[in-house]
Amino acid sequence: MEGTTDVFLITGFLGSGKTTFLNRIIRAFPEDRKLMILMNEFGDLGVDGALVTGDDLDMLEISKGSIFCVCVKTDFIKGLMDIARNKQPDILLIEATGVANPTDLKKDLQLSIFKGRFQLMEQFCLIDAANFEDAYDTFTSVEKQIENATLFILNKIDTADEATIARVRQIVARHHPSPEFIETAYADIPLEKYLPTAPQGSGGQLPDISTEELERFIGGLMTAPGISMMPPDQLLSRTLEWSVGNVDGLRVLAAKIPAGIARAKGIVQAGEDVYLINCVMGKTELEKIKRHKGPDALLNKVVFIGTPEAMQQLDTVDFNRTLHRD
Numbered sequence: 521m522e523g524t525t526d527v528f529l530i531t532g533f534l535g536s537g538k539t540t541f542l543n544r545i546i547r548a549f550p551e552d553r554k555l556m557i558l559m560n561e562f563g564d565l566g567v568d569g570a571l572v573t574g575d576d577l578d579m580l581e582i583s584k585g586s587i588f589c590v591c592v593k594t595d596f597i598k599g600l601m602d603i604a605r606n607k608q609p610d611i612l613l614i615e616a617t618g619v620a621n622p623t624d625l626k627k628d629l630q631l632s633i634f635k636g637r638f639q640l641m642e643q644f645c646l647i648d649a650a651n652f653e654d655a656y657d658t659f660t661s662v663e664k665q666i667e668n669a670t671l672f673i674l675n676k677i678d679t680a681d682e683a684t685i686a687r688v689r690q691i692v693a694r695h696h697p698s699p700e701f702i703e704t705a706y707a708d709i710p711l712e713k714y715l716p717t718a719p720q721g722s723g724g725q726l727p728d729i730s731t732e733e734l735e736r737f738i739g740g741l742m743t744a745p746g747i748s749m750m751p752p753d754q755l756l757s758r759t760l761e762w763s764v765g766n767v768d769g770l771r772v773l774a775a776k777i778p779a780g781i782a783r784a785k786g787i788v789q790a791g792e793d794v795y796l797i798n799c800v801m802g803k804t805e806l807e808k809i810k811r812h813k814g815p816d817a818l819l820n821k822v823v824f825i826g827t828p829e830a831m832q833q834l835d836t837v838d839f840n841r842t843l844h845r846d
Contacts, residue, residue, distance in 0.1 A: 524639050525556075525603070526716060527612045529625055531665045532646030533655045534618035534783035534825060535800030537675040539568045541646060541707035542615050546573065548711050549611075556580070556609035558599060560587045562617040563757040563823035567785050570818050571796070571809075578607060584757075586620040590742055597628070597738050604637045605726055611715070612638070618783065619755055619825070621664040633737060635726055642714055645669035646707065649680035651801045652688050659753045659782070666695040671702065671714065678705040755782070756831050758824045760839050766791045767806070774804045776837050780830035786822030797822060 528545075530538050542557065549555050557579040559569050566581045580599050585591035603612060616622055622643065629638040645665050648655070656662045666672075672692055677685060685703065692699050702709050729737070764770045767790040777784050777799050784799035787809070796807045824834060 523608065523610075524637055525609055525612050526641045527614065527629060527638050528641055528715070529622060529643045530613065530615045530646070531620060531622055531643060531669065532618060532673075532675075533648065533652070533659065533662050533665070535651065535798065536618065536646040536648040537673075537707045538615050538618070538646055539571050541644070541673065541675075541709075542613060543571075543573050544707055544709075545613060545711060545715070546577070549715075553610040554578075554608070556603060556607055556612050558582065558587075558603075558612060558614045560592075560596075560615065560617045560620070561823075562586065562619050562755065562825055564759055567787065567818060567823055568615065570787065578609065586617050587614075589621070593742065594738050597631070597741070598734065600628070600634065600638070601726075601729075601734060604634055619659065619661045619753055621661055622668050623664060625668070631741075633727060633729060633734070637726065641716065643668055643670045644673060644714075645671070646673045646675050647688060647692075648800065649674050649677050649685055649688055651803065653684070653691070654801050655782075656691055661753050663695055666692050666699075669696065669699075671700050672696075673707060673709060674701055674703045675707050676705060677703050754827060755825055756828055758831060758834065760822050760824065762786065762788050762820055762822055762839070764788060764790050767793065767795065770795060770797070770806060773839065774799070774806060776839065777802075777804060777824075778826075778830060778833035778837065780833050781824055781826040782830070783825040784822055786820075787818050788820050788822065794819075 530541060532538050557572065557577060559566065559579060559581045561568060561583045562585065564584050566583050569579065569581045582592055582595050582599065587596035626640050629640055674685060674688060689701060762773055764773060770788055770790045774797055779802035781799060782801060784797065786797050788795050788797055793808050796809045798805045798807065
């Protein structure tokens with residue numbers, strides 16, 4: 521028998537604090553255990569991957585769609601096979617795109633080709649307390665994430681009043697039979713309670729499967745009844761290049777983001793400083809950050825995610841030229 525990998529899924533709508541939570545886990549992770557991270561982003565650029573901190577992290581990034589939909593399911597299954605066969609971490613942290621429907625994760629991890637090597641332990645769902653109601657009223661993916669979670673992290677409670685937090689709890693309870701909540705700010709929870717200190721089981725010997733056989737196996741999955749063909753919400757992504765001389769110029773551009781954009785995120789240089797621009801449901805923050813390892817390819821590019829109607833609004837704004845459009 522071979523060792524297993526304990527899998528922890530981090531979900532939550534766009535801007536709920538998933539990457540902050542992921543960084544907390546990385547900092548607290550025991551040095552004698554092997555950690556791997558799989559990051560999934562809906563847009564074409566992996567902005568969040570550049571914001572993950574830690575030395576010599578083993579990380580796989582899958583962009584341009586949700587790993588739980590047919591659009592990038594092939595990349596996800598191939599990635600899992602490589603992790604099971606070659607990486608063999610003690611723990612795999614999966615940060616799903618904020619618009620994901622994670623319903624099929626357990627089924628994916630239990631595919632016959634993995635021989636029980638993956639054990640799904642927790643599905644964390646982060647909730648931006650102040651912005652949750654707007655997201656819930658607009659996007660179907662929020663309901664799907666609630667239905668499949670095992671622990672709800674009510675995050676950013678410092679930005680919401682008690683009445684708002686109470687309403688959020690009530691909404692979650694409509695879709696989940698027995699929700700467990702932790703209220704916090706900056707995604708700070710007692711990690712020792714939820715992350716195991718030792719492997720939880722053992723799995724079988726992986727099959728000696730060729731690349732062609734793996735392709736055929738995945739092809740069969742793509743035609744199986746009930747597979748998620750598209751994300752639960754009709755959303756588009758677009759990447760723009762922003763060039764500013766100083767932080768005032770950055771604020772001018774940020775103020776032009778249409779209110780209908782669900783998410784805008786990017787790393788922009790303004791003078792000698794570098795800023796993370798973070799817009800969620802029409803609310804924009806600018807944060808001065810350090811130059812993380814490897815963000816140069818992302819520098820001065822902002823990824824926008826929104827409905828087709830919101831993207832039409834974006835087309836009317838005098839931003840810098842469009843680099844990529846999906």
